[in-house]
Amino acid sequence: MRPAPTALAAGFLAATVLLTGCGTRTAASGPAGGSAAPSCAPTAAGQADSEHDGVSLISGECGPSPATGAAFRVSNTGAQALTYTITFSVQRGSGPSADTVRQTVASVGPGQSVTRTVEGADTASGTGAQVRISKVRAVPAAEAPEPAGACPPSGIRVTADDGDAAMGLRVVGIRLTYCGTGRYQLDGYPGLQLLDEGRKPVTGVEILHGTADISTGLGGDGPPAPLTLAPGESASATLAWRNTTGFGDAVNAPYARVTAKPGAAAVTVVPELDLGTTGRLGVGAWRKDRPRTP
Structure with missing residues (x-):
């Protein structure tokens, strides 16, 4: 397998979600001074480092239940539909090795946000696993x-x-x-x-x-x-x-x-x-x- 380019390794994202709790919920103002349904903010070491190229890690009540595992949101702020491929690193315990999970989210329209569960690995919160976003790639949906x-x-x-x-x-x-x-x-x-x-x-x-x-x-x-x-x-x-x-x-x-x-x-x-x-x-x-x- 070809190793990741140096520039990519240097840019490895610090976004991490520890699968033992729930993400932050924020309430938006609704009509007539009420509150709309809560929306989910990214959860990780800090909101600033839990987002990468429009992809954010979320968990708990903001996405799947804690027993289900990690979730992520893809938000397309561009002007054309994009197909995203996200590479996750799943670390369990304090060991040196980590599993790599690659997931594709097809045809996210301009201004659209979608939420998905990290698939292909045991990310149940009870395992104490950590999920990181290591790389995000996005191509025009028409050319994916x-x-x-x-x-x-x-x-x-x-x-x-x-x-x-x-x-x-x-x-x-x-x-x-x-x-x-x-x-x-x-x-x-x-x-x-x-x-x-x-x-x-x-x-x-x-x-x-x-x-x-x-x-x-x-x-x-x-x-x-x-x-x-x-x-x-x-x-x-x-x-x-x-x-x-x-x-x-x-x-x-x-x-x-x-x-x-x-x-x-x-x-x-x-x-x-x-x-x-x-x-x-x-x-x-x-x-x-x-x-x-x-």
């Missing part, structure tokens, strides 16, 4: 990768894997799965637009066709060749770079808008490109995946 089982109108699903790292060399795979009808043809390299933490275009990075100039034997060498996908088949492309840092500012591009071929709808994935100061990213051509054996 579709979950398995839901075929988008384009007929393709595009995802990025967790990647590998060794001695400063980074490799991430981009995978396209065809879920439409008929056939889907590819011939070339995926188009990439790199985006920073604020989803703004990253400049000054040279995108190379092929990965040989980054390192050999990565699977992204060789020219493109035409290929055809039947429903259920997939193709992959390799991204490779070196996380070398020297003079200048290191470049981090968490997001990438991927275009499978000219004219295709863009999909925004989160490959977490910690490009250092090299200013280069190698992109391999699409290659058809071998059928998986049972």
Whole structure:
């Protein structure tokens, strides 16, 4: 697994909820001087550090009951619908290890707030577990990768894997799965637009066709060749770079808008490109995946 980029590790959020109590409740003024139903404020070491990119930890009466576990609120203050992926760290007791839980909240509209329970880990309050928000990523809902089982109108699903790292060399795979009808043809390299933490275009990075100039034997060498996908088949492309840092500012591009071929709808994935100061990213051509054996 590729380790988290240094910039991300330095920004690890201190937001923590100890699952043994209830969050703070605040009453809003209602009509005719009355009080509206109580609303929930984040609960953690302090409200200021319990929120990260619109995601807040809450618990107790403000969300699920204490026996249910931790809850969180996602508030979209932007101008477009966003799909959020939140990475939580669940710490139990005083041990050094912690579980990592990743959860997606799809299509949160502008000005909308939604509350969810942290899933995928035992977060019942009686365990004394602590939940932290370690990372939040949000992409435009119209460009979010579709979950398995839901075929988008384009007929393709595009995802990025967790990647590998060794001695400063980074490799991430981009995978396209065809879920439409008929056939889907590819011939070339995926188009990439790199985006920073604020989803703004990253400049000054040279995108190379092929990965040989980054390192050999990565699977992204060789020219493109035409290929055809039947429903259920997939193709992959390799991204490779070196996380070398020297003079200048290191470049981090968490997001990438991927275009499978000219004219295709863009999909925004989160490959977490910690490009250092090299200013280069190698992109391999699409290659058809071998059928998986049972």
